[in-house]
Amino acid sequence: MGDRLAGSPGQRSVESAQNPAGRANTVKYAVIGAGAMGYRYGVLLQEKAGLSVDFIDTWTPNLDAVHAQHGVYVSRDHENRHLVPIRLCTPEEYTGDPDVWIVFVKQMQLAGVLKRCAHLFRPGQYVFSAMNGMGHVEKLQEYFADDHLVAGTAMIATVLNGPGDVDFIGASGAGHMHMVNRTEKPDATTRAMVEDFTAANLNPVLTENFMGTLMAKVVFNSVVNTLCTMFGVTMGEFATYPGAQDMSRMLLDEAYDACERDGIQLIETRQECVESVDFVSRVGNPLHYPSMYQDFSHGRPTEVDYINGYIARLGRKHDYICRLHEFVTHQMHLAEAMRDLKAAGTVEQEDPARMGAQQAA
Numbered sequence: 001m002g003d004r005l006a007g008s009p010g011q012r013s014v015e016s017a018q019n020p021a022g023r024a025n026t027v028k029y030a031v032i033g034a035g036a037m038g039y040r041y042g043v044l045l046q047e048k049a050g051l052s053v054d055f056i057d058t059w060t061p062n063l064d065a066v067h068a069q070h071g072v073y074v075s076r077d078h079e080n081r082h083l084v085p086i087r088l089c090t091p092e093e094y095t096g097d098p099d100v101w102i103v104f105v106k107q108m109q110l111a112g113v114l115k116r117c118a119h120l121f122r123p124g125q126y127v128f129s130a131m132n133g134m135g136h137v138e139k140l141q142e143y144f145a146d147d148h149l150v151a152g153t154a155m156i157a158t159v160l161n162g163p164g165d166v167d168f169i170g171a172s173g174a175g176h177m178h179m180v181n182r183t184e185k186p187d188a189t190t191r192a193m194v195e196d197f198t199a200a201n202l203n204p205v206l207t208e209n210f211m212g213t214l215m216a217k218v219v220f221n222s223v224v225n226t227l228c229t230m231f232g233v234t235m236g237e238f239a240t241y242p243g244a245q246d247m248s249r250m251l252l253d254e255a256y257d258a259c260e261r262d263g264i265q266l267i268e269t270r271q272e273c274v275e276s277v278d279f280v281s282r283v284g285n286p287l288h289y290p291s292m293y294q295d296f297s298h299g300r301p302t303e304v305d306y307i308n309g310y311i312a313r314l315g316r317k318h319d320y321i322c323r324l325h326e327f328v329t330h331q332m333h334l335a336e337a338m339r340d341l342k343a344a345g346t347v348e349q350e351d352p353a354r355m356g357a358q359q360a361a
């Protein structure tokens, strides 16, 4: 274990020692992006796997809250809210040299955050990210070589209640994730990460199909994230609609057609994906509002361009027009635009009295 990060040029050697959880493992992690998923990965690696984890963030209210309360408040399914001490600072304040960076930043903020962290990146360090959507890999490649880049997906629901306050949705050990090397060739460090993520109860599955793994999650999110957000419903509420599976199948078929034209072999069949959307919505996370809804309801831009929009662009690349995904992308942007107009007071709020008068007329 001690030499698992040593070996090839530019790689580092990590001393073998027992960590507090009694495992022979001294990999140091640092999380960039202390939001919902960043907290979930970092806190679980720290608490369950007993590993050293630092957190870096750029959102001042989050930094202020964590410093004032000396940690992050963690709940599970809205219960058992307790304080977990963590080390959190800005990229400019950070002086550590982790072995593996874990990156969870919103797609549209990633380039700026990586630029602020650039002085911290050193040869030999690995990067891992399981962000929603597609667009992050190219940005990470600007700083990390392909043989030090591990991507992934997380079927793990988490909500940031506010600065320094996170809610892990689902029972301990519920949910799972996939990991895949950019080179599609797992190495010793990747296997060590799998071991750490397993100890952290994140249930990782290692694959050797880069695009097929990442796109399987993008197509999943292209259904539940976008539809739940547009209609302001939980995943469970969506699944109760009798036409939910038909809608899933329509969006998924088009997404699979685009992927196939690009030579991407998804790790799930179309039918498995329809069933996965249904199962995760109905059984896995019925009470969860997907992360896109959390952005939308807090007045932030959504990641739709990196999910449905990405699928649509993939199709266009092969002269295949994903009409549903293009339309849904527009609808989501329309919803964002109308939300912003209402917030700015330039669109009349619904007036029940006026509505009644119109109906009577």
Ligand SMILES: CC(C)(CO)[C@@H](O)C(=O)[O-]
Pocket (backbone or CB within 6 Å): 132, 154, 155, 156, 157, 158, 221, 224, 225, 285, 288, 289, 290, 291, 292
């Ligand atoms: C839908 C989801 C819960 C799947 O893990 C997650 O991707 C999310 O909230 O965006």
